[in-house]
Amino acid sequence: MVLRYRSLMGGSQHDVEDYISSMEDDRELAKYISIVYLAHLKSLISKGYIPINKDAVKLESELVGLIQSNCEDVYKWVKHENLIYEDFFEALESYLHHKVGAVAGYLALGRSRNDHVAAVLRLYIRDKLIELLVELLKLRKALLERAARYSGIIIPYFTHRQIAQCGDASIYFLSHLHTYTKLWRIIISNLDLLTENPLGAGPAAGTLVDHDFKLLAENLCLNESQIPPYYATGSRLFLLHALSDIALLLSEISRLAEDMFMLNLYARDAIEPPVEHVATSSIIPHKRNLVTLEVARAKANLILGFLTSAISTYSSLPYGYNLELQELNKVFMETIKTSIDTLRIVGDFIKRLEICPETLDSLVTNTTCWSAEFVEYVSIESKKPTRQVYFEIGELIKEGRVVNELYIDVKKLALAKPVAVKLKEAMSEYEGFIREDEETLSKLIKNLSECGNKLLKVHS
CATH class of the missing domain: 1.20.200.10 (Fumarase/aspartase (Central domain))
Known part of the structure; x- marks a missing residue:
């Protein structure tokens, strides 16, 4: 059976249908669409809207197979039949009718493409x-x-696209x-x-439809409450x-x-x-x-x-x-x-x-990237007001004096800054952050995997 929503509208035009179709773009989403369909099916079965019989189990198994194969069979079938569908939702429903018969029609109960695609996108975006x-x-x-x-290596730091400090x-x-x-x-x-x-x-x-939101939440790792x-x-x-x-x-x-x-x-x-x-x-x-x-x-x-x-x-x-x-x-x-x-x-x-x-x-030695540290150093050592020293140093720089004439080791100054002294401590802290975040991500991935494994279990 070839199921087309458009049949209710009457005629169709190839280039128009191709223009609005998202079938190719939906390749990225196809697996997730099948996942949401399967979770939806299990919810309907749980609430008694679909009787558990061999046809329902066959439908379940077909969806599981599509999820595991990334839905390639649907795309092969569409190509073989030379069909154009609005999107993968329509193609999947038609394919399931073709494979398992009328029981696939129950999947239209209690859903719309609108709420399903919102779930699909959440699952896809989460994984990505x-x-x-x-x-x-x-x-x-x-x-x-x-x-x-x-x-311990000194490099230049920039403000306004100019070398400003070294550190x-x-x-x-x-x-x-x-x-x-x-x-x-x-x-x-x-x-x-x-x-x-x-x-x-x-x-x-x-x-x-009164959905089994607890089961949906367990199968998809979503919240149980309805929005x-x-x-x-x-x-x-x-x-x-x-x-x-x-x-x-x-x-x-x-x-x-x-x-x-x-x-x-x-x-x-x-x-x-x-x-x-x-x-x-x-x-x-x-x-x-x-x-x-x-x-x-x-x-x-x-x-x-x-x-x-x-x-x-x-x-x-x-x-x-x-x-x-x-x-x-x-x-x-x-x-x-x-x-x-x-x-x-x-x-x-x-x-x-x-x-x-x-x-x-060589760059640090021959570049004026030390004036801020030098001003502070002289102000602290001489106990002069910092602004006074700022102008004095500024005049020396204007005259073209180099730091070596003043017998100051600018690299030593750069490494003596409190922030430089505490760098090892900071690195240890960030290493701890990475470990924490790896653990958080690992737990999330494990939780999602458990939800996925639960979803793929077929009724016996």
């Missing part, structure tokens, strides 16, 4: 954010390892590590939005929140890339990036371009554009489900794929980044 968090943990570990390795290299890596620690915890805390259970909301205002149905089907707050978090994360990645460009500009040999991340010009052989970071910066800006377009699309819609919401799915899919890939590449860059102490030593 976990992938993102895994890669972000790897980047955090790489930054911590670099901080430990290059402790321990660990400060740099720990600063980025702190940012990514905060973002990691923001993202995982916001997974709470993805545990809301939209099932039972129907098209917009609920259905007549308001109009919000459940019409809101994409959870998707846009995730997009916003990702855009913030990638904007920080872009800034890290910019730092590498600045160091490469001011001291060409100060850093030794992994050779695989560097390319040269087709006609200028002396060039050494940090190409992976250039691409990462561009992709970060693209994601900011995706976020803007998604919010623009969303803000123009009335409440309730509108097909424009379907277009947001594609935006998120592209965003999360790009972000995971970018984190993987940037993490590899940082993990294998080398710093050249000799080059940096």
